[in-house]
Amino acid sequence: xxxxxxxxxxxxxxxLAPLGEERPRVGPAAxxxxxxxxxxxxxxxxxxxxxxxxxxxxxxxxxxxxxxxxVAGRVVMPxxxxxxxxxxxxxxxxxxFGARRSAGDYLAILERGGGIxxxxxxxxxxxxDQLLALMRGRLDRAVAAGTxxxxxxxxxxxxxxxxxxxxxxxxxxxxxxxxxxSATYLAAHALPKRFAADRAGFLKAATAALGEVAREHLAxxxxxxxxxxxxxxxxxxxxxxxxxxxxxxxxxxxxxxxxLGGAALAARLEARSADHVARASADGLRALERSxxxxxxxxxxxxFVGYPPPDGRRFVAHRVPIAIGTDHNPGTSPLxxxxxxxxxxxxxxxxxxREAIVAATINAAHALRRGKRAGALVEGRRADMIVLDTDDxxxxxxRLGSRLVVxxxxxxxxxxxxxSIIE
Ligand code: NIG
Ligand code: FE
Numbered sequence: 001x002x003x004x005x006x007x008x009x010x011x012x013x014x015x016l017a018p019l020g021e022e023r024p025r026v027g028p029a030a031x032x033x034x035x036x037x038x039x040x041x042x043x044x045x046x047x048x049x050x051x052x053x054x055x056x057x058x059x060x061x062x063x064x065x066x067x068x069x070x071v072a073g074r075v076v077m078p079x080x081x082x083x084x085x086x087x088x089x090x091x092x093x094x095x096x097f098g099a100r101r102s103a104g105d106y107l108a109i110l111e112r113g114g115g116i117x118x119x120x121x122x123x124x125x126x127x128x129d130q131l132l133a134l135m136r137g138r139l140d141r142a143v144a145a146g147t148x149x150x151x152x153x154x155x156x157x158x159x160x161x162x163x164x165x166x167x168x169x170x171x172x173x174x175x176x177x178x179x180x181x182s183a184t185y186l187a188a189h190a191l192p193k194r195f196a197a198d199r200a201g202f203l204k205a206a207t208a209a210l211g212e213v214a215r216e217h218l219a220x221x222x223x224x225x226x227x228x229x230x231x232x233x234x235x236x237x238x239x240x241x242x243x244x245x246x247x248x249x250x251x252x253x254x255x256x257x258x259x260l261g262g263a264a265l266a267a268r269l270e271a272r273s274a275d276h277v278a279r280a281s282a283d284g285l286r287a288l289e290r291s292x293x294x295x296x297x298x299x300x301x302x303x304f305v306g307y308p309p310p311d312g313r314r315f316v317a318h319r320v321p322i323a324i325g326t327d328h329n330p331g332t333s334p335l336x337x338x339x340x341x342x343x344x345x346x347x348x349x350x351x352x353x354r355e356a357i358v359a360a361t362i363n364a365a366h367a368l369r370r371g372k373r374a375g376a377l378v379e380g381r382r383a384d385m386i387v388l389d390t391d392d393x394x395x396x397x398x399r400l401g402s403r404l405v406v407x408x409x410x411x412x413x414x415x416x417x418x419x420s421i422i423e
Contacts, residue, residue: 015036091121
């Protein structure tokens with residue numbers, strides 16, 4: 001029988017186990033969390049060794065000092081995968097937040113040299129130690145809310161040299177983090193002032209930096225902001241093709257506030273994900289379905305900027321795989337944990353609570369090309385799991401802003417624990 005050093009038993013276990021092929025879930029499968037009542041999960045040396053139900057766990061061979069927790073019917077599920085964050089920044093944008101009422105305001109502020117540029121100035125002024133400390137705090141709060149895999153973008157450097165500084169800091173965060181950190185080079189977030197009269201020159205410089213990013217393994221993916229008044233698809237495509245030729249994955253901020261054909265471009269580039277896609281056209285959705293690109297919905301930014309959120313039902317109808325993320329950043333989305341993203345995906349985007357859970361776990365793992373490693377409680381995967389203080393997972397979507405995540409395990413080690421409910 002299998003050996004274990006950790007068992008969580010008497011759980012409402014959500015396995016999210018693949019149904020046949022290891023693909024993102026679409027259609028009715030996207031509403032199925034693989035629930036097992038009176039379930040258990042066992043791990044050893046940081047990896048899941050078995051799951052089951054009832055008393056079958058008693059046949060496991062427990063290592064000396066093994067932890068066996070009776071969670072008394074609480075939900076145990078995979079840790080969340082947050083596929084889209086901008087954790088590397090300094091400074092907040094209180095005034096902009098107070099003044100802004102719409103996507104039009106957001107883009108006008110950016111045009112006037114505020115918005116992203118304000119954060120770029122503050123971030124440039126922050127030392128390496130200051131930026132690392134800020135990122136650590138944000139990561140800790142994400143983990144306490146249940147995140148065990150997180151994507152972190154650069155993007156507030158703009159100038160390639162400064163972007164590389166941020167990517168090296170993200171690499172340090174990744175090296176010390178207890179959870180899995182996936183870095184992305186957001187190569188074209190806004191046009192730096194120095195290149196105001198030379199867009200092509202900027203894109204050339206950003207493209208030239210890709211070699212160093214790939215050589216030093218500073219990022220897994222490359223991203224760009226395709227939006228009215230920022231960058232259009234034709235400008236971005238060569239940069240992305242070069243990234244792909246260097247073995248980097250492609251992802252895009254696409255059709256967030258205006259439809260610029262970003263979803264279709266992401267599909268053409270065989271991007272791993274197309275993010276925001278609130279304004280994506282029916283053609284864009286059909287293209288995503290064909291390419292198998294994951295649509296990452298980010299409802300926090302719709303709520304905080306004040307533009308219509310993506311309609312999740314359209315993506316479901318087109319059988320486009322859906323993931324959700326926090327998009328944590330100082331401009332458009334202050335969300336610090338995935339439970340808020342889940343609640344907003346239901347209330348604003350029309351997902352069912354279980355579709356939102358699939359979107360926050362296994363489908364988000366696919367968005368980060370980790371569909372075989374994370375996002376499900378299956379033998380052989382990392383023992384990344386969370387315990388909720390409820391016996392019904394739908395409460396995650398229902399009780400907006402509450403703290404349902406009481407324990408977080410990453411690689412089989414408990415990295416966060418609140419309250420005295422489970423010892
Ligand atoms: O995902 N839209 C582009 N990037 C971020 C916001 C950046 C900012 O305003 O600081 C987003 O919404
Ligand atoms: Fe973003």
